[in-house]
Amino acid sequence: MLNRRDFLKLVGVGGAGAAAGFALGELTKTPPAKLIPYLIPPEDVIPGIANWYASACMQCSAGCGILVRVMEGRAKKIEGNPLHPINKGGLCARGQAGLQLLYNPDRIKNPLKRNGKRGKGEFEEITWEEGLSILTNNLMELRSHGEADRLYLLTSLIRGHLNFLLADFMKAYGSPNYLQYDLFQYENLRFANKIIVGQYTIPHYDIANTNFLLSFGADFVTTWISPVNYNYGYGQMRQGEGRNVRGKLVQIEPRLSLTGANADEWVPVRPGTEGVLALGIAYIILEGGYYRGGDAKLWKDALKKYNPEAVASTTEVSEDRIKQLGKEFATTKPSLAIGGETVSSYENGVSNLVAINLLNHLSGNIGKTGGVIPNPDVIKKSFNPIATIAKDASRRKIKTLILHNANPVFTTPETLKLKDALKDIPFIASLSSLHDETTALADLILPSHTYFEDWGDDFAEPTVGYSVATIMQPAVSPLFNTKGAGDVFISLAKTLGGNLQKDITWEDFGVFLRDSWKKIYERHKGDIKEANFEDFWNDLLARGGWWDAVPKASKPVRVAASEVSAHLSSEPAKFEGNDKEYPFYLILYPHLSYKDGRGANLPWLQELPDPMTSVVWGTWIEMNSKAATGMGIKEGDMLLVESPFGKITAPVYFYPGQRPDTISIPLGQGHTSYGRYADGRGANPIELLPAKTDPKTGAIPLNSTRIKITRVNAPKSFVKMEGVAKELGRNIVQTITPEEFKKMGKEA
Amino acid sequence: MKKFLVYVIVGVVTFTIGYNVNLIYFPDLSPKQPINFSHKIHAGDNSIPCQYCHIYADKSTVSGVPNVQRCIGCHKIIKQDAPEIQKLQGYWDRKETIPWVKVYNLPDFVYFSHKRHVKAGVPCQRCHGDVAKMDRITRQAVLFGIPYARVSPLKMGWCLDCHTNGAKEFIGMQVKNGRDCWTCHK
Numbered sequence: 001m002l003n004r005r006d007f008l009k010l011v012g013v014g015g016a017g018a019a020a021g022f023a024l025g026e027l028t029k030t031p032p033a034k035l036i037p038y039l040i041p042p043e044d045v046i047p048g049i050a051n052w053y054a055s056a057c058m059q060c061s062a063g064c065g066i067l068v069r070v071m072e073g074r075a076k077k078i079e080g081n082p083l084h085p086i087n088k089g090g091l092c093a094r095g096q097a098g099l100q101l102l103y104n105p106d107r108i109k110n111p112l113k114r115n116g117k118r119g120k121g122e123f124e125e126i127t128w129e130e131g132l133s134i135l136t137n138n139l140m141e142l143r144s145h146g147e148a149d150r151l152y153l154l155t156s157l158i159r160g161h162l163n164f165l166l167a168d169f170m171k172a173y174g175s176p177n178y179l180q181y182d183l184f185q186y187e188n189l190r191f192a193n194k195i196i197v198g199q200y201t202i203p204h205y206d207i208a209n210t211n212f213l214l215s216f217g218a219d220f221v222t223t224w225i226s227p228v229n230y231n232y233g234y235g236q237m238r239q240g241e242g243r244n245v246r247g248k249l250v251q252i253e254p255r256l257s258l259t260g261a262n263a264d265e266w267v268p269v270r271p272g273t274e275g276v277l278a279l280g281i282a283y284i285i286l287e288g289g290y291y292r293g294g295d296a297k298l299w300k301d302a303l304k305k306y307n308p309e310a311v312a313s314t315t316e317v318s319e320d321r322i323k324q325l326g327k328e329f330a331t332t333k334p335s336l337a338i339g340g341e342t343v344s345s346y347e348n349g350v351s352n353l354v355a356i357n358l359l360n361h362l363s364g365n366i367g368k369t370g371g372v373i374p375n376p377d378v379i380k381k382s383f384n385p386i387a388t389i390a391k392d393a394s395r396r397k398i399k400t401l402i403l404h405n406a407n408p409v410f411t412t413p414e415t416l417k418l419k420d421a422l423k424d425i426p427f428i429a430s431l432s433s434l435h436d437e438t439t440a441l442a443d444l445i446l447p448s449h450t451y452f453e454d455w456g457d458d459f460a461e462p463t464v465g466y467s468v469a470t471i472m473q474p475a476v477s478p479l480f481n482t483k484g485a486g487d488v489f490i491s492l493a494k495t496l497g498g499n500l501q502k503d504i505t506w507e508d509f510g511v512f513l514r515d516s517w518k519k520i521y522e523r524h525k526g527d528i529k530e531a532n533f534e535d536f537w538n539d540l541l542a543r544g545g546w547w548d549a550v551p552k553a554s555k556p557v558r559v560a561a562s563e564v565s566a567h568l569s570s571e572p573a574k575f576e577g578n579d580k581e582y583p584f585y586l587i588l589y590p591h592l593s594y595k596d597g598r599g600a601n602l603p604w605l606q607e608l609p610d611p612m613t614s615v616v617w618g619t620w621i622e623m624n625s626k627a628a629t630g631m632g633i634k635e636g637d638m639l640l641v642e643s644p645f646g647k648i649t650a651p652v653y654f655y656p657g658q659r660p661d662t663i664s665i666p667l668g669q670g671h672t673s674y675g676r677y678a679d680g681r682g683a684n685p686i687e688l689l690p691a692k693t694d695p696k697t698g699a700i701p702l703n704s705t706r707i708k709i710t711r712v713n714a715p716k717s718f719v720k721m722e723g724v725a726k727e728l729g730r731n732i733v734q735t736i737t738p739e740e741f742k743k744m745g746k747e748a
Numbered sequence: 749m750k751k752f753l754v755y756v757i758v759g760v761v762t763f764t765i766g767y768n769v770n771l772i773y774f775p776d777l778s779p780k781q782p783i784n785f786s787h788k789i790h791a792g793d794n795s796i797p798c799q800y801c802h803i804y805a806d807k808s809t810v811s812g813v814p815n816v817q818r819c820i821g822c823h824k825i826i827k828q829d830a831p832e833i834q835k836l837q838g839y840w841d842r843k844e845t846i847p848w849v850k851v852y853n854l855p856d857f858v859y860f861s862h863k864r865h866v867k868a869g870v871p872c873q874r875c876h877g878d879v880a881k882m883d884r885i886t887r888q889a890v891l892f893g894i895p896y897a898r899v900s901p902l903k904m905g906w907c908l909d910c911h912t913n914g915a916k917e918f919i920g921m922q923v924k925n926g927r928d929c930w931t932c933h934k
Contacts, residue, residue: 006751009755010754010755010758013755013758013759013762014758014759014761014762015762016759017758017759017760017761017762017763017766018762018763018765018766018769019766020763020766021762021763021764021765021766021767021768021769021770022766022767022769022770022774023766024763024766024767024770025766025767025768025769025770025771025774026770026774029776032776032779032849032850032853033849033850033853034847034848034849034850035813035847035848035849035850036813036845036847036848037812037813037814037815037816037845037846037848038815038816038817038845039815039816039817039840039843039844039845040815040816040817041815041817046804046807046808047804047808047810047812048804048808048809048810049807049808049809
């Protein structure tokens with residue numbers, strides 16, 4: 001059957017096959033893994049065991065405390081600090097995404113010098129010595145010409161000791177122009193509180209203990225002021241331990257926010273008339289005799305024109321509802337009225353907020369548990385409106401501008417012409433750790449550390465009724481060739497000499513911080529009780545902060561009807577553009593994850609679906625489908641939105657929680673030079689706004705114009721997580737009428 | 749034609765056998781290390797306890813490769829003239845770490861903690877073999893000069909051997925929840 005010849009052939013084939021298989025196995029073996037030991041092991045590192053460093057979150061101005069999980073020197077996760085009185089262990093999505101700021105591939109890795117035309121984004125890498133000497137020479141020249149006051153320093157909201165250092169630096173240098181800017185700096189709210197609460201600060205809104213919360217457009221579960229703290233409060237209000245009342249939340253706003261979706265009642269008021277509605281409710285409180293003060297008569301006189309009929313016709317809220325809201329607000333104790341971003345962002349934002357605060361005064365909520373609890377005063381200088389910078393720059397008053405983490409070019413309307421004005425400044429230096437629209441105009445970039453790599457601290461404002469300071473410590477060593485902003489100014493002071501050398505003597509910012517905290521230690525207050533500063537400092541770093549949990553007794557404030565009524569406006573807010581040509585009100589709101597746009601470069605936040613619409617990655621236009629009938633618009637169609645001042649294009653999303661006469665657009669997208677994850681996504685609706693700032697507070701009114709829309713083309717780049725809003729016969733949400741339910745006889 | 753098919757089949761079968769013989773019987777069980785470090789001299793002849801150098805074994809998931817400082821700590825004085833020690837000195841002088849080659853490698857989907865095992869009293873030798881007799885670390889067991897098996901196959905069945913019933917001899921009790929998937933696959 002098998003002859004010798006074939007047998008040998010088979011053996012040959014078999015042997016060759018086996019050899020080839022063996023050789024292949026040898027070749028495809030994965031190279032052995034390596035075990036790389038430390039040369040000298042760091043003292044506090046055990047491989048495989050995490051170190052948790054307490055620090056401060058810098059993703060917004062709420063001032064939460066965080067714990068950073070660090071393994072083998074790398075930050076891996078961020079959690080809320082459970083000891084911290086503001087966030088109590090909670091942390092929002094933006095705080096979690098902070099890691100992607102640290103590891104962002106678009107971080108500036110070395111000092112950069114402009115190389116090419118301004119604004120083109122062409123830079124060359126230089127050394128720190130070179131970078132610092134360019135800036136020092138510039139400042140020396142400025143001072144020798146006697147133009148020290150023409151140095152401007154513009155930073156984000158810095159509240160800790162870095163703020164004091166920068167103020168000292170500017171003072172010793174001889175310039176009064178140290179400015180802070182943020183799109184949401186709540187100046188209107190502070191101003192309104194000065195009038196009713198008597199303090200130019202934001203008080204603590206005790207949502208946790210209130211039984212009736214009347215929120216005028218305050219989206220406090222997503223973005224408003226201190227969302228993590230308010231979220232905790234909201235949970236407590238609804239089902240806190242030891243509470244037998246499920247607090248009621250009424251949300252008054254033209255666009256249903258996430259907070260509105262959680263409310264018991266939603267009042268879709270006509271945009272701009274929230275203040276009038278608040279006064280209408282105040283009228284009911286006075287009429288019903290619920291106000292306990294002796295000057296009820298004066299108030300009645302001051303508010304007599306806000307009778308329910310008049311208010312109902314202005315606000316489009318029915319008389320009955322106004323009466324019922326007024327009665328419920330006055331009789332439920334404790335109650336609390338808060339005015340949020342929507343209300344504050346009209347051109348008459350201050351008077352709206354005064355009107356809302358007045359409700360708290362009239363029903364006696366100020367200084368009460370479950371009401372408005374005044375916070376300790378904070379050291380604060382008045383804000384200069386961003387418009388002054390634009391004006392000073394265009395008048396060529398600014399010779400040198402130093403920027404630190406502020407991005408006003410993105411968050412101011414084009415009509416303010418800030419970008420053009422900045423181009424007239426001869427020298428701009430930026431200490432930003434990432435490229436952004438304002439840093440793109442810089443001549444010199446000296447990249448600073450992120451908040452994981454630097455020393456620092458933060459005095460939260462608002463706090464929770466007592467002082468809270470959060471300490472920030474380096475959780476990881478610097479990833480790139482960067483320096484802390486404080487260190488940059490200290491080394492500038494050394495080389496500039498003169499007064500600066502006398503006033504700023506510390507060797508680096510860490511030493512300065514420690515020295516400054518000695519002063520806090522010497523007061524011997526707060527809940528860290530130690531016999532010497534060394535132990536105090538160690539405790540402080542371990543706990544992540546210092547707080548003095550003794551609520552300050554609030555002094556009663558005299559609120560005079562005549563004074564307050566001067567700040568009230570009986571008219572609804574004005575909107576630019578006539579209502580024939582521009583049929584829709586425009587409401588701009590901060591996006592849950594980008595807020596004013598700063599979060600747009602973090603991919604985790606980009607892919608986080610908006611909780612109300614489930615849209616990811618872009619800007620969208622929220623409009624009621626009723627308003628779209630007859631216009632031939634389908635969901636996802638690209639619309640051209642035009643105001644008298646600018647235009648943008650974005651896809652439309654049909655949102656039933658939207659008044660038909662109003663269109664809402666979230667802020668935060670439409671970046672042009674903010675790194676690979678942010679650029680070229682969506683549109684920046686701030687471009688639609690007029691060049692207006694509040695004369696009293698410098699705030700930019702976001703809700704101040706009317707718009708029109710035109711369909712441009714079919715759906716393009718519109719991504720949302722939800723499918724259709726219809727059940728398609730799948731009977732997912734099973735419903736039953738009360739009558740049927742009764743018939744079933746199952747009532748308890 | 750029929751013959752050709754037979755050749756192909758024989759070829760494919762033997763190829764597969766050859767490939768698998770290589771993978772199963774010729775794995776690199778005793779890789780060459782950058783320095784000819786001898787556990788026999790350290791752990792055997794001089795009876796240095798394991799955890800004198802592998803300092804994290806009772807503290808962390810990993811036992812820890814000795815840092816270069818620890819080696820130099822002794823070898824500043826001991827055996828300075830030996831060529832392998834001079835190699836070590838070279839790494840230290842250049843401030844480089846030593847790229848040791850990994851012998852025991854677990855896949856990423858297995859969670860293994862040295863700390864748990866050391867604290868439970870499992871002797872190191874149970875998994876790592878009698879390293880005190882090895883000049884170069886190997887996972888190859890040798891009988892009459894012929895390699896025949898591996899010291900620790902690092903397969904799941906081998907882990908479960910102890911986790912289900914075999915642990916009594918060293919820790920005096922059964923492993924609690926020894927068969928729970930989540931013990932190792934988290």
